[in-house]
Amino acid sequence: MGQKKAGEVEGFVARPDYAAPVLLLYGPDAGLVSERAERLAAASGVDATDPFAAVLLVADELEKDVGRLFDEARTVSLFGGRRLIRIKGAGNGKSLADAVAELGAAPPQDAVVIIEAGDLKKSSALRVSAERARGALALPCYQDEARALDQMIDEELRLAGLTLPREARDLLRSRLGANRMASRGEVRKLCLYCYGQSEIGEADILEIVGDVSAEALDEAVDAAATGEVRKLPHHVDRLVSGGTQPFLLLQSLLRHLQALQAMRNEVERHGETVARAVERRRPHFRRKGALEAALQLWTLDALAQALLQVEAAILLSRKESGLAETVVRQTLVAIAVSAARRRSRGARRAG
Missing domain, CATH: 1.10.8 (Helicase, Ruva Protein; domain 3)
Incomplete structure (x- = not known):
């Protein structure tokens, strides 16, 4: 059946049409994907608490036994009526992508399949399968504008x-x-x-x-410091569209790099472990993994260079206020690219 544009998805969710019963929801905001999946599930009319009518599957498990999806989709409800199959945690698994293509080509008559995925590339096999099959529909979910x-x-x-x-x-x-x-x-x-x-x-x-917007700032600077180059534009877009001033991103990045520098000093010069250095900071549990990952990537010398780069960007953004957003984007991407290269070099050495 194809796909909806991002701006059309909210309208579809409000008035869903299950002519295409295989629905793929994907996007970087897991909360938005999950919320829309819940609404589609509720609109299907299936009692989610009825184990004979509704089933919840995990994508990783289906990769090992994708036949279960076909069994559930083709099973007739014990008491009649529609069945609901929900799949969480989908990504780039080949088995699920192939199954979506097959189910989309021969759609189940009395079942709705709702798949929740992360941010899928245009070339992703799962996304391609949903967009091309007549009985499937891809629904991109992007951050609140x-x-x-x-x-x-x-x-x-x-x-x-x-x-x-x-x-x-x-x-x-x-x-x-x-x-x-x-x-x-x-x-x-x-x-x-x-x-x-x-x-x-x-x-x-x-x-x-x-x-809540403070969390988005944390996610943006964490993405830059850990080399998540592809995710970074989305984080910046949602902050800017939400009204966050560009200079706040640079200030947050500066503080983050300064904190990494202090922790890295303990690691390189005092023999502290990465885990212990991070633990001393008592970060929120959601950021602990990103802090450890960044601390392993950056050396003291590299952090010193990155701080000079950010400080220069802050000065330029103040002098050329009309170019502030461009300066911010370029600086964040440059830091992320540097981190990604360090991660790549580390992986090659480990291999």
């Missing part, structure tokens, strides 16, 4: 019977955007906090809503 974020806020406000003045809305939007599910969770928490009121004020937002 301003309009989509406002739509989500409005949905939650309507359910709670609350209003939000313009100034308060601007403040709320500035503190959201790192992850669809996290953002919705923050808005729901705010609505619960304001239960019994008719309007949400700025003081309410400052009191209860965490700055």
Whole structure:
């Protein structure tokens, strides 16, 4: 059947058509992919708690026994009606891609297959299979843009019977955007906090809503420091589209590199292990792995050069404010490329 454009997916999810019963949702925001998969599953009319009608599979396990997917998709429900098969954690597995092509060519009559995947390249076998098969549909899920974020806020406000003045809305939007599910969770928490009121004020937002956008800054600098070159543009795009000023990215990167420099000093000059140096910083558990990975890649000399590069970029962005975003993007990519090269050299030496 093909694919939907990213801007069309929300409309499809709101009014799904299961003429193509094999649905692939993919994108870098796992929260957004999961949320839309949940809505599609609910709209299918299948009771997710009924073990005879609904089944949850893991992509890695299917790679070892993809026949189970065919068995589930072709099985007739014990009590009649449609069946729901959900697959989580899909990626570049060949067996699942081949299965999607086969199921898409001969779609199951009484089943809906919903597949949740990460950010797939255009050439990904799984994505190609879903886009080419007549009974399958690829649904790209990308991070909230301003309009989509406002739509989500409005949905939650309507359910709670609350209003939000313009100034308060601007403040709320500035503190959201790192992850669809996290953002919705923050808005729901705010609505619960304001239960019994008719309007949400700025003081309410400052009191209860965490700055989710700070998480996006962490993800961006972690991607740069660990050499995740392909993921980096997405992180920068969602920050900029969410209203984050470019200079904040450079400042966050500068602080991150300075922290790495201090930890690397303990490793190189005092014999500290990487794990122990990171542990002393007591990072949030979500960032611990990225910090350890970055600390293994960068030497003290390399960090000194990277810091000079970032400091020069900060100065240039202030002198040429019209080019600030371009300077930020180029600097982050340059740091990420350097980290990726270091990782590649390390892999060759290990091999």
